[in-house]
Amino acid sequence: MRIVLLGAPGSGKGTQAQQLQSDYGWPQISTGDLLRKAVAAGTELGLEAKAVMDAGNLVADDVVLGIIKDRLSNHDAKTGFVLDGFPRNRTQAQDLETVLSDLVKQLDAAVLMDVSFDILMKRLTGRRTCSKTGKLLNVYFSSQEELDECTDAGGELLMRVDDNEATIRNRLQVYDQATAPLIDHYRAGGLLRTVQADGTRAEVYSRLLTVLGVVSQ
Ligand code: AMP
Numbered sequence: 001m002r003i004v005l006l007g008a009p010g011s012g013k014g015t016q017a018q019q020l021q022s023d024y025g026w027p028q029i030s031t032g033d034l035l036r037k038a039v040a041a042g043t044e045l046g047l048e049a050k051a052v053m054d055a056g057n058l059v060a061d062d063v064v065l066g067i068i069k070d071r072l073s074n075h076d077a078k079t080g081f082v083l084d085g086f087p088r089n090r091t092q093a094q095d096l097e098t099v100l101s102d103l104v105k106q107l108d109a110a111v112l113m114d115v116s117f118d119i120l121m122k123r124l125t126g127r128r129t130c131s132k133t134g135k136l137l138n139v140y141f142s143s144q145e146e147l148d149e150c151t152d153a154g155g156e157l158l159m160r161v162d163d164n165e166a167t168i169r170n171r172l173q174v175y176d177q178a179t180a181p182l183i184d185h186y187r188a189g190g191l192l193r194t195v196q197a198d199g200t201r202a203e204v205y206s207r208l209l210t211v212l213g214v215v216s217q
Contacts, residue, residue, distance in 0.1 A: 001080045001108045002026075002100070002108050003081070004096075004109070004191075007112060007113030007115065008172060009171045009172065010123035014136070016113070019205050023217040024217065025080075026079075027082070029071050029083050029086070031067060031084075031088075032085045045063060056162055058174060064088075073103075087182060089178040093185055093186075109193050109212060110191045110193070111212070112193070121168070122141070126141065130157060131157075132150060135150065137150065139157070193212070194211070195208050
């Protein structure tokens, strides 16, 4: 399947996309992850994107389009993919339609991950990555055992640079202004599905499979 996951930062797009990838083999394509890799590698593109990302603003559309075009032409994206964090505005949604029509492909669904503001703030301010295992954790929602597993293994619980309160506020505002209008765009195209994304990872995943109409693996 070819799926777009829509939703505010912290709505759980990355977590759910990873689960779909592991169960169905549709690669998770996260423009945020691809940009962070470019920043870590110190490429020209990464250097350009870093300040914009640290402030929680959107990286230029043509830069992101280049990344997406490149990634979608990979062999593993031939039979399906889960877009996580792209498109983020109307221009990018149109760009995606052009790229897919050039590949003679179509989206199957755009899934809105709907979460209340309070939960979003806790997910974002509490989000940590284990430096040892790479596992995504949350100081509010992960069990003490899971958190200890990381530190006992000699890992540190790292926070993303853009998960501080000022940047989070801006990212949520950017979402409301630039990305939320895509909900109507996909509704008009008959592709929109909505998932109530409060709750545990497993609960949300089961609702996601239901709206996608796929059987659980
Ligand atoms: P994410 O990991 O999806 O929250 O993205 C982290 C940051 O990367 C965002 O706040 C933006 O600065 C940048 N970014 C990710 N995806 C896009 C996109 N599709 N368009 C523009 N900027 C993006």
